[in-house]
Amino acid sequence: MADIARMAGVSISTVSRALAGNPLIPKALRDHIVEIAQTHGYVVNQSARSLRLRKTDTIGVIIPLAHEAGQLISDPFFLEMVGRLADEITRRGYSVLLNKVIVNETGWLERIIQSHRADGLLLIGQSNQHEALNTVSDTYRPMVVWGARLPGQRYCAVGSDNVEGGRVAVAHLAANGRARIAFLGETDAPEAIQRFEGYKKGLAEAGLAFDPTLVVPTPYTAGEAREAMATFLATGVPFDAVFAFSDVVALAAIDALKAAGRTVPGDVAVVGFDDVVQAQHSTPPLTTVRQDLAFGARAMVDLLLRRMAGEDAPSTLAPVELIVRGSSVAS
Amino acid sequence: MADIARMAGVSISTVSRALAGNPLIPKALRDHIVEIAQTHGYVVNQSARSLRLRKTDTIGVIIPLAHEAGQLISDPFFLEMVGRLADEITRRGYSVLLNKVIVNETGWLERIIQSHRADGLLLIGQSNQHEALNTVSDTYRPMVVWGARLPGQRYCAVGSDNVEGGRVAVAHLAANGRARIAFLGETDAPEAIQRFEGYKKGLAEAGLAFDPTLVVPTPYTAGEAREAMATFLATGVPFDAVFAFSDVVALAAIDALKAAGRTVPGDVAVVGFDDVVQAQHSTPPLTTVRQDLAFGARAMVDLLLRRMAGEDAPSTLAPVELIVRGSSVAS
DNA sequence: CTGAAAGCGCTAACAC
DNA sequence: GTGTTAGCGCTTTCAG
Numbered sequence: 001m002a003d004i005a006r007m008a009g010v011s012i013s014t015v016s017r018a019l020a021g022n023p024l025i026p027k028a029l030r031d032h033i034v035e036i037a038q039t040h041g042y043v044v045n046q047s048a049r050s051l052r053l054r055k056t057d058t059i060g061v062i063i064p065l066a067h068e069a070g071q072l073i074s075d076p077f078f079l080e081m082v083g084r085l086a087d088e089i090t091r092r093g094y095s096v097l098l099n100k101v102i103v104n105e106t107g108w109l110e111r112i113i114q115s116h117r118a119d120g121l122l123l124i125g126q127s128n129q130h131e132a133l134n135t136v137s138d139t140y141r142p143m144v145v146w147g148a149r150l151p152g153q154r155y156c157a158v159g160s161d162n163v164e165g166g167r168v169a170v171a172h173l174a175a176n177g178r179a180r181i182a183f184l185g186e187t188d189a190p191e192a193i194q195r196f197e198g199y200k201k202g203l204a205e206a207g208l209a210f211d212p213t214l215v216v217p218t219p220y221t222a223g224e225a226r227e228a229m230a231t232f233l234a235t236g237v238p239f240d241a242v243f244a245f246s247d248v249v250a251l252a253a254i255d256a257l258k259a260a261g262r263t264v265p266g267d268v269a270v271v272g273f274d275d276v277v278q279a280q281h282s283t284p285p286l287t288t289v290r291q292d293l294a295f296g297a298r299a300m301v302d303l304l305l306r307r308m309a310g311e312d313a314p315s316t317l318a319p320v321e322l323i324v325r326g327s328s329v330a331s
Numbered sequence: 332m333a334d335i336a337r338m339a340g341v342s343i344s345t346v347s348r349a350l351a352g353n354p355l356i357p358k359a360l361r362d363h364i365v366e367i368a369q370t371h372g373y374v375v376n377q378s379a380r381s382l383r384l385r386k387t388d389t390i391g392v393i394i395p396l397a398h399e400a401g402q403l404i405s406d407p408f409f410l411e412m413v414g415r416l417a418d419e420i421t422r423r424g425y426s427v428l429l430n431k432v433i434v435n436e437t438g439w440l441e442r443i444i445q446s447h448r449a450d451g452l453l454l455i456g457q458s459n460q461h462e463a464l465n466t467v468s469d470t471y472r473p474m475v476v477w478g479a480r481l482p483g484q485r486y487c488a489v490g491s492d493n494v495e496g497g498r499v500a501v502a503h504l505a506a507n508g509r510a511r512i513a514f515l516g517e518t519d520a521p522e523a524i525q526r527f528e529g530y531k532k533g534l535a536e537a538g539l540a541f542d543p544t545l546v547v548p549t550p551y552t553a554g555e556a557r558e559a560m561a562t563f564l565a566t567g568v569p570f571d572a573v574f575a576f577s578d579v580v581a582l583a584a585i586d587a588l589k590a591a592g593r594t595v596p597g598d599v600a601v602v603g604f605d606d607v608v609q610a611q612h613s614t615p616p617l618t619t620v621r622q623d624l625a626f627g628a629r630a631m632v633d634l635l636l637r638r639m640a641g642e643d644a645p646s647t648l649a650p651v652e653l654i655v656r657g658s659s660v661a662s
Numbered sequence: 663c664t665g666a667a668a669g670c671g672c673t674a675a676c677a678c
Numbered sequence: 679g680t681g682t683t684a685g686c687g688c689t690t691t692c693a694g
Contacts, residue, residue, distance in 0.1 A: 001687065011665045016689060024663060041438070043445030047381035048687035051670050056378065058428075076608060079410045086429050095448070096429040097389075100421045107372070114374030116671095117426070251612065277407060278609040281582065332671065342681045347673060355679060379671035382686050447687095 008033050058095040060118035064103045066127040076276040084297035109136050120308045142308040144300045148190035157315045158300045165289040165320040166198020169243045169271040174206035178241035182214040185245030195245045213237050225249040229256035247272040247279045269328040284326030339364050389426040391449035395434045395458040407607040415628035440467050451639045473639040475631045479521035488646045489630045496620040496651040497529020500574045500602040505537035509572035513545040516576030526576045556580040560587035578603035578610045600659040615657030
């Protein structure tokens, strides 16, 4: 910047003002300075600017992983969410700092905040960190979390109506004559628990008894889910439908069912959750509870910017919608 | 940091050294200082650190978009690449700055570099910016580009063997008795051009004549690709196979073919390129030329780090592999 | 309207 | 071993 100043024959502060478009500097001079900066490929150093201004024009997107390793790439839901958030953030003139963190040691979030690399934080998923998030949010405002609405929640959350999603999935299966509906999923994370609640609610509304033998604890990844389904099949417990808490799990279940000689939806109807891209391309196409990620991503960024501006933006529920395809009803 | 210094009863530079693990400070004192910093939630301000050290411990991942708008989310290939790069970068202790840029105005890359927000740059795709990249690379070393190897290329590129991929796809179709093989794709970007070359090479090797009426200019997105295929069908030009330059286009083509009453692979055999996740879940499953993105991402990050260290890392070709599934051969 | 000067929070000579 | 000090490159009072 000093160089530019010398070249333009003005002081360094004039250059700073000109480059910032400060109207105190006459337009002619401003343009001249901008031009000379441009021809010399000069761009303001963001580290220095951030230090001085105490802001980075950057939003941190954090993917909290509870169980170590778990490659980011594996989950199409995360990936799609990252893409949509990146779009929204970029559109508003901010940069995206992507942050994959293993949330084992306490203080992981505080560390990210204190490093001052971002003006605001977006977490994709609350993992098992509900209390940590509550604590942090008491002192740090510019943060929005994708995840479940929980009682006593003090942080700003945007998430789908998981209970309703589970309920509507089961209602659909019951309405099509299914009576023994298995639940496939983990019940450790809040979102999973809510979908499980919706599952039980749906059963109750349909006049079906809840049968614990139909609950199949199933990990998040395709490989493990396929195994879990195979193991469940081996138990011989009779069932005619599956509600899986994610599409990845549902698609894996379909694979396992086919491998075991069961037809879908003939022998077993399957409903998933998310509506990832491959849901519509599977065989049969997957009936699923669609999460509106476009809405969710927009809402998260909107709320975050409001919080960064000092407002107190509220938590928001994103609508879900049952998408009926071939995996749950004969075509 | 001044606060921590006061609390520890030492000078500010001692704190800096202690937090950096400098062995000049006795271990006991170091631990003590680290502890007091921790309990007070103190973390080094990265803006200040970056300014002073002239490094950010951040790697910029850039998605260059030639044709405006084009949502990031739409292309599963980009998304998977971002995920894999993020994994590799994080694993090496760097942060990821995600950057979606519309490459319309010249100097876009110089601007990113000069802003000094990243210590190195990874571009996903060279778009139509071959010359711009060449120019920049003469003065800026820490940059690696995913894309085609091109004659007179002065920047470091990692990419699949596109020609070989196209060749092998066509060879496979020809070996299965197909004689009129259409090419679906744009031929503006280098990678697309190379796949098209491979297509012609494959035809030649199989003793098939190249027929320009079988070349169908097809945009990248699913919707437009479906339309392009439909339009091509309407022309009545006879064909019994399709080689599409991406899976997204291939899957869209299958949709359009089915809608027009053609069977796959009966009437028309289809081969794609990429092996995105949904390729294995389509009906029929898609035969495709698999790009080894795990390899590619690792190579890109490796090469970049070497370049950041001052070495002069060479361009690299990633192997491709034909994955035969149901869309090209009767099961 | 423009320039001089202070200082954002940190690291690393350079003393002691 | 530890403290003093000089900047890293920028923005912005405060004077003129």
